[in-house]
Amino acid sequence: MCAICGCGQPDKTTTEQRHMQGHQHVHNHENARLVQVEKDLLAKNNAYAGKNRRYFQQHHIFALNFVSSPGAGKTALLVATINVLKKQFKIAVIEGDQQTEHDAKKIRATGATALQINTGKACHLDAHAVGHAIIDMKLSDNSLLAIENVGNLVCPSAFDLGEAHKVVLLSVTEGDDKPLKYPDMFVAADLMLINKIDLLPYVDFDVSRCIDYARQINPDIRVMQLSVTKADNFQEWTDWLQSNLI
């Protein structure tokens, strides 16, 4: 069978010959032809992300894309952050999960606006879905938009949503070598939050080793250590947000 197009005709050419011929057909296919495409598969997502980013800049919306493994504490971080900052700033949240409205309900209980995107079979949010969410939510100018991505340290790294920064959460109940195991995400992020530090006495997590690993692959990554549930060192995080919102 022809190895080029699977047409059922015997293929008498060698791979080398085909390369010499620039992958042109060498036997009788009526109208069969080569079409040059040279198109990046993420180009469409990146174009939508660019539109989102321009919208955020025009309306002075500080947009953050929160990424982590499932269970690192993204939703708890957002609930606690909203409770500290809600009197000073308008805050809206886009929740990405494969299924359920659970996280959006937790956010709405704080009084903030939340829109849930169920990604179904997809393992990440994309810029097109976020663009629709932005229109549906009618965001306020001079506000904070938190986008909580699907819990997954692999796929969301490839999809720009138009955010100002990706913020990666890593909890001390996970391995301290996650930056090396999932380098794409730690390269894409500007800020790493090490969460659940109140549990450090009970787990085998070496904070300085984790930071070394993260800086090994992303020398510019900023790091904060905190505990969302015990409010340990939480002010460094909210101060950073405030300095970007003013």
Place this chain on the structure above:
Amino acid sequence: MHEISLLENVLEILLEYAESQDFTQVKKVCLEVGQLSSIETDALRFGFDVVMKNTLAENAELEIIIAEGLGICQQCKKMVNIQALHDPCPLCGHADVKVAQGMDMKIKDLIVI
């Protein structure tokens, strides 16, 4: 498994090109995948037939060309081959190597009828 989403993007591009370039059937798709991209080529091959089923590219052949990882060492300033994102410079050992090639994934060309 974002390979499935990327393959859905491939299908969208095929449909756009089918209209603009006037073809009805795709016999072969050639993809170029960067060695440093977060793409698993086995997952691409697995998902390709599933995503292309009942479309203009059903039973199309998939060719994957790997674009090697290249980076510029921030210390010795040389262009070097890197196998993974956090690889140090193979010449001087410096940790900071800025990626120059190998992160992308694109459709190179198609054979169509």
